[in-house]
Amino acid sequence: MIRFDAVSKNYPNGTTAVDELSLELAEGGLTVLVGPSGCGKTTTLRMVNRMVEPTAGTVSLRGQDIREVNAPELRRGIGYVIQHAGLFPHRTILDNIATVPLLLGWSRKKARARAAELLELVGLPSEMAKRYPNQLSGGQQQRVGVARALGADPPVLLMDEPFSAVDPIVRAELQAEFIRLQKELHKTIVFVTHDIDEAIKLGDKIAVFRTGGKLAQFDTPERLLADPADDFVADFVGHDRGIRRLSFVNAADVPLRDGPVLAATSPVASARTGDEPWVLVVDDGRRPLGWAAVADLPESGTLADVPLAPLGHTFSLVGDSARAALDSALLSPARLAVGVDAHGAVVGVADAHELSAGTGGTADATRADGGKR
């Protein structure tokens, strides 16, 4: 779809922004370009819509060399989202979104109708249409930026650190919405970020760049975490990549043991027979109710009468990833992850150590879709 053929960008002052890059980005996929500052990722992105012209090599879009297309015309067919949204402050939100349709010569009425649709698509209330950009929060502006890029329904979207100027909570929200949107739209997206977490969260494929504009590795997130090409990539993806990789392991593959599980109808005495400090209390359908601390148990009665500590989170063996299992273990008062089946019945438990030991060797573990998208 988008193809880089031995593309280089050198500046007259001798710096090389991009060095002999060859890369092919699949149609309908989201490719993340990631790397430290000055690694040429933004330059690479900007070469796709001719905001930067390469000094050598060819960039082609659907088989056509982009230099054969007039630059403004090319850009109208490619959505473009940048860090601070770059909205036009003198235009209303609606007119900002209608920019490209108007450039393409649509009637004002049709362009505005389309813009109103897009406003809704990116989750903004319609009363925002008449406002101006500086009356919106950063996160809202960024949504408008995405809507504007989608104006003429372009097949390709270029996004240059679109979410990095907003606070982490808003960023997570925008990312989630964006994943939802992409599921619906299936655009071919090139996404630049310096944030490896964001790259792993969003990317179908990730291109890691190193300083000097060299491609270090181009792979799926799983492969990148499991098998970094060299020390640079390993360093860049981080020392906690083991934990990150759990996102790509199915919860069903997590080794579980039976653990201290007791029905609520059991007498208190039965809880004291094991040597576990906490017991998991379940109902008659084996659905978990909560944790009981053995040390605090009364002398007699059943577990139903005992005050229970909240469960924290359980994880489902159907759909969740091993990462959810790890979270579940860390959040539980007993430090044990509780795995449940499709009906919510307890299958077994595991602690954090067992989780990472049990999944560490499975580099090519099947992708856990539920944990990601």
Next chain:
Amino acid sequence: MNDFLNQIRLVGDWLTSSKQWHGDDGIPHRLLEHLTYSGLSLLFAAVIGLTLGLLVGHTGRGAFAVASVANLARAVPTFGLVVLVVTLAGLSTTPVLVALVALAVPPILINTFEGVRGVDPATRDAARGVGMTEWEVLARVEVPMALPLILLGLRVAAIQVVATATVAAYPGLGGLGRFIVDGLSRNDYELVIGGSTVVVVLALVVQVAFTALRRAVVSPGLRVSPSKS
């Protein structure tokens, strides 16, 4: 205070006396002269200043030259320039108009330039990125965003032209300054203060006109203060 009231009465008498409203020495004729000088020079200055300012602002080339010209121009004593032009070229309207244009170009030029230059690079980048041609970037993004400063430049130029056109009466030109200059040489204080009042009123009208123009053409998006940042 009493004196102030006297002055107002004086102006009132002068303004309402019928001879002020007829003939070559009447207010309408002088006002028309004044408006013609000011209007024509402002028009020419705007054509030159806007064109150059947009060009330099958009391309970024010649920025240093523009800044230097503007700095130097502010130091030129307008009164001296007008008198010099009349001394060298004789008393006729055209040379004086040329001087007025020369004085009005720099404020328009520098403000237009700064207005365009001051457009957030991210906004300009976005404009190109969504597929605007250079011309569209200028016309649809840079000019509307630079409008507050462009209007400021035009206003400063207009104020200067109106003031300098007043002074131009000294070497013999028409316009509202005539009342003041003639009144001074004849020791006719009524004429001086009456003429000054008309000049003040004209200046206020110019000021109000630009305020209204600003309201009318500057996008509300550039005025509203950010509610959240």
Next chain:
Amino acid sequence: MSDGEPLIRWQWIGDHAAELADYTGIHLRLGLLPVLFGLIISVPLGILCHRYRWLYPPVLTVANILYSIPSLALFMIFVRYTGLTERTVMIPLTIYTLSVLVPNVVDGLASVPEPVRLAATAMGFGAIRRVVQVELPIAVPVVIAGVRVAAVSSISLVAVGQLIGQGGLGYYITRGLQLDFPTPIITAIVLIMLLALATDALLVLAQRLLTPWSRNKVTAS
């Protein structure tokens, strides 16, 4: 201008050097004292406008309206009260500086980073001490940028005062017209411009000395 008269007679300049120097001194006084007075008015006014934001729009509007009044007319209005004296020239020139100085004081104070303001408050600066010791020094570059514009305009405007007999070097402008003799006019124009530009340069220097911390930054123009 009579035929055969050269644009400049250097001889004339040499003959009038002492007199030119006297008028230059007068011109500087007439041009720069108003800037000083303007500053004395604008700093407290600007601080008030910064503090009470509702005050700023009306103050600015009034300053702008006064600025738009042609100097000749404003001189004439004051003649009645202050006669054909230097004061009649300096009062209007002082008034003109306000439209540049007040906004620059306000903008300068607004340029003080919020963390700095908060830090100063947290360390126990009282409101007045904070303004004087912390905010005003930080505002100096922006204020001086305004002073530069005001000084240059003021120096070049003094010449108009010659129409009431108080124009410093403007004297040579009217003299040249009366004699139909361009040399004094050109000399006056050039001297006035040199004064303005030299003052501008000195103010740039003053700013560097006053704000050593901003020396490596681009100064506002």
